[in-house]
Amino acid sequence: MSVLQHLPPGRFIEAAGRGSRQTKHTVQVSFIVMLLMATMALFSANVNADVPNAVPPEGEYSGIHVEQPIEFPHDIHADVNEINCMYCHTYARRSKVAGIPPTSKCMGCHSIIATDKPRIQKLTEYWENKESPKWKKVHDVPDFVHFTHEKHIKRFVIDNEDLQVENVSEVCAFCHGEVKKMTVADKVKPLTMGFCQRCHQANDGPSDCWHCHK
Amino acid sequence: MSLSNLIDDWSRYRKGREEGGFHDYEHMWGMSIDLNKCIGCNACSVACYAENNLAVVGKEKFEKGQGMHWLRLERYWDEPDLGEERTTEFQQHGASFLPMMCQQCNAATCEPVCPVAATYHTPDGLNAQVYNRCIGSRYCSNNCPYRLRYFNFWSYYEDSWPAPLQMQLNPDISVRDKGVMEKCTFCVQRIRTVKDTARMEDRKVRDGEVQTACSQTCPTGAIEFGDMLGMYDPETGVAETKVTRMWRKHQVEFGKTKQNKQTPDMRGYRVFEFLNTDPCVMYLDRVREV
Structure with a gap:
């Protein structure tokens, strides 16, 4: 049984391609998952109902609002239109940074969609001047x-058999909060x-220091 | 890493050695340096400066012993100075060189003296220094028999990398501020990257995949770096790495204060091994025609 069988066909082909080499590892992974589930049962108070096999970190923080060059509405994209986080933040599953x-990716849709809106016109202006909007970093961990x-x-996500890739935003929300309810990410x-x-x-x-500290 | 973890790690190694084995290291990074091949060009040291964001402190501070070279080249004269009239500053013959970096001792003397557990042993067999934890007591430096720990007496980042030189800094390693001890890490950022890639591809780290900046730069290939626990390579069918092979060939073993060699011609040795620090770096002695 492949870890990626639950993926809908045709979606995230790159991720599935990577997964096919993992079949040997699957038995071990599912064993660990089962072990984790047993552990979770003990600490069920912490279990997030949305994402199985995961205890999300806790804590809230009222961060400062970062002004962006264009007030990007995450809610319209991710909530109303249900676009997957990893459609735009495509490097999240491939590298250190989500990116x-x-x-050009914005213009892929917005050369046709909602061209009459002022924010899109501003974006088109950037595109025609061959410039990128200078987005500011919101979630910045120390150097x-x-x-x-x-x-x-x-x-x-990928090794988690019980999570549909469509619901990846639940995993993102562990550390980024419910971005799909925000306009500009806070x-x-x-x-x-x-x-x-x-x-x-x-x-x-x-838990080794040098795993995360450099 | 709590203090009890640190003491556990420390005692686990000691106990493992008494029982004739190692504890459950995932990897154990080691090095073999052939001094016959070393030409003393200092390229390794320069590479280390570039890779690890080392500050260039300037001549005055260097003379006070505040240099930040994680890898230094030690120069020895193995032919006597005959005292004849010389036109040059140094004698013409008989110089030999020894690249000296942190020996990543298994029984490191720096670790137990740290009051805040900023230096500890990682599951990779590395002697780690956590810059965030360090309070700059300098006990570790004073307890290191090799004098391989360097202290930031000043903030160097403004003088050492004036704009736009800050663009050359390696983003994978932090720039240390004053009051922090630092030392060779066996290029842990490269090890981390390779381990991450291997993990993502669900395979083991291959031999030769991790290269430290010094071994990558060495023009004569004097520095070999690899996993001392051996890694099975399906392509060659060899279960030992280049470094393990070198150690075995020259009959140098871990956990000994004196090596038993079949012939005295075996060139391998570890610096100050009689101090029972059990270093992970083996040197191959330089052979000279008499």
């Missing part, structure tokens, strides 16, 4: 921290060491 999509999106997506989680560590301890993540 901000290039303007001495090594964090990879890739491994976290693998652990909680930092609503503390992203401190204790915040990371609580989740690492609950989900059997590495």
